[in-house]
Amino acid sequence: MMDILNSAFGIHEQALKVRSQRMEVLARNIANADTPNFKAQDLDFKAMLKEVKKDYLTATNEKHFSAVADAPDNGMRYRTPFNSSFDGNTVEISVEQAQFGKAAGDYQATLQFLENRIGGIRKALRGE
Secondary structure, three states: OHHHHHHHHOOHHHHHHHHHHHHHHHHHHHHOOOOOOOOOEEEOHHHHHHHHHHHHOOOOOOOOOHHHHHOOOOOEEEOOOOOOOOOOOOOOHHHHHHHHHHHHHHHHHHHHHHHHHHHHHHHHHHOO
16 A cells, blocks of 8 residues: 555655755744854755655665765755855845745645645545
């Protein structure tokens, strides 16, 4: 049963987790907009997805993916500010708010996809 659910949701379940983590990072940036020397960060969605994809890869020989498995990437990146701040803080509130809005939309789209997929599975189980 779990194999059916894993294949039905695919990578989207993991994508939802990564999108949630990104929103937490952006919220932390916004919360620390006035903290001296705070360095704004962001989560590289593509890097995180590559890490998730590694879990789905299987090899016939352990050396086939050795280069892939050697260096895990947590996806965290420091943001380069457009304008420097005197107190060393790299948070630019307008950039962070725009990124948070976009991230919220991406999260909602992934959630909607999963909800539609669950609805389809429910219909199939009911025989509709």
